[in-house]
Amino acid sequence: MNELEKILNINFPKDIEIAFATNSTFKIEKNSIFFGLPGTNNHGSEFCEEAIKLGAVIAVHNDPEFITEVKNIFYVEDLESKISLFLCELYQIDINHSKYFGFTGTNGKTSSAYFCHQILNNQGHQSLYIGTLGVYFNQEKSDKIFSTKTTPDIFELFTILNFFGFGRTPYMDGFEVPVNICIEISSHALDQGRLNDIVWFNATSILNISSDHLDYHKNISAYRDAKFEIFKNKSLVKLLDDKSYKFHHKYDFIVNDENKLLVVSKDNNFSDIYYEIKGISIKETTFEISINKPPKEYNFKERKKFKFCCNVFPNFNVHNLVFAICSIGFGGFLENKINDLNYLRLPKGRAEIIRDIPSNIIIDYAHNHEAIRLFLSSIKNQYDNLIVIIGCGGGRDKSKRSKMLSAAIRDSSKVIFTSDNSRSEDFEDIFKDAAKNNNIENVVKIKDRKQAIIFGVKEITNNDCLVILGKGHEETQEENNQISYFSDHEVVNEIYN
DSSP states (O other): OOHHHHHHHSSSTOOOOEEEEEOOGGOOOEEEEEEEOOOSSGGGGGGHHHHTTTTTTTEEOOOTOOOOOOOEEEEEEEEEGGGGHHHHHHHTOOOOGEEEEEEEEESSSHHHHHHHHHHHTTOOEEEEEEEEEEEEEEEOSSSSSOOSSOOOHHHHHHHHHHHHSSSOOOEEEOSSSSSSEEEEEEEHHHHHHTTOOOOOOEEEEOOOOOOOOHHHHSHHHHHHHHGGGGGGGGEEEEEEHHHHHGGGGGOOOHHHHSSSEEEEEETTTTTSSSEEEEEESSSSSSEEEEESSSGGSSSSOEEEEEEEOOOOSSHHHHHHHHHHHHHHOOSSOOOOEEOOTTTTTOTSSEEEEEOSSSEEEEOOOOOOOHHHHHHHHGGGGGSSSSEEOOOOOSSSOGGGGGHHHHHHHHHSEEEEESSOOTTTTHHHHHHHHHHHTTTTTTTTEOSSHHHHHHHHHOOOTOOOEEEEEEOOOOOOEEEETTEEEEHHHHHHHHOOO
């Protein structure tokens, strides 16, 4: 038996070659092995026969009740515990030889992970970003789509690492081992244990927790439980915002962990890590981070303070940046001078001020009420009036719609309610849900998103700002279960060019 056969404890059919592994029939390639695993709604064993028809040379599953006469389908006992070992051997990659920096939170995980990636790369380290924006290796974004999810599953993660040649014999000249991997981890991924096979994280962070994805998690308690799952992975540094800290005692795996939580706060200067924004504007931001209780991984024992300048804006993005810095540690920063981070760029569609046009227009991904409230309240004093374009997704948590519109109304002069992935729902029904318990006197309803943006542009004058929320970097719109190309950025560019 070869090593792959030994791991699964089965004999492969003669003369087969395995070059790719997947748990999705949509990703079957030449010489694939398909893994039929338990899913949210059904067992993957149901797709084993289809996988063989699509070209997989072998399919394995762990469903003792599944019976088939199709050749090359095998039952493997305790299959899930063997996946990581199998993938390591198949791709010749040691998954735990890299340094992982994981970020979760209702808001901000994309920005934090992307900041972390940029800082590591600027300090001369090889870095891989994986998340909502796709995959970046150092400064280059990959054109290949590896996953449709924020957080890849273990099969997709190995596909990414294999694509970039992160095997035991890297092909790149000057390739640094280990590679740093900055990854967003969604509540869905945590609940489903997609990355449980990563034994060690250098740092894991919960940036914040507010209500979101209740269509999946059903209630805020289950959602919070999922977020705290990130601390089940062994981490050298565990970072948590001060507002979520009050829930930590509920979780024995945190209380009994030798690597204690570090609480990050901008309000309590006695917290483990305290940061203070000294000045902030669209053009320049300065802030300080005080390490009151340094973990041993920071390699200093006494209290220290570090100063930074950057062009990150508004306040909550500084919060995201602080988590990125504290995840990496302070070995690359100087204590007695201002550390210049002006090279940092926010991800596309995150608090993005559209440049080189005569009007003030900002595009942001905010798509829950807390994110909308934080964003609008942090920029409203910069302008005379805010005109806000917002929509609510169809087929998702209906209870958050009225809260989202309420948050938009509170800090704006006018709200334009429009489509934002209505999916199979009627736009009028979505608007009715959003309008409940809200004064909609200053709300304009325009179903067509392009026309909503055109209307919004006409409403602003010199020191006003049009804020387009919800889609950010996205370039699709889903209506009537049909997906079509749509970009807020392109509509704005068409108007001004």
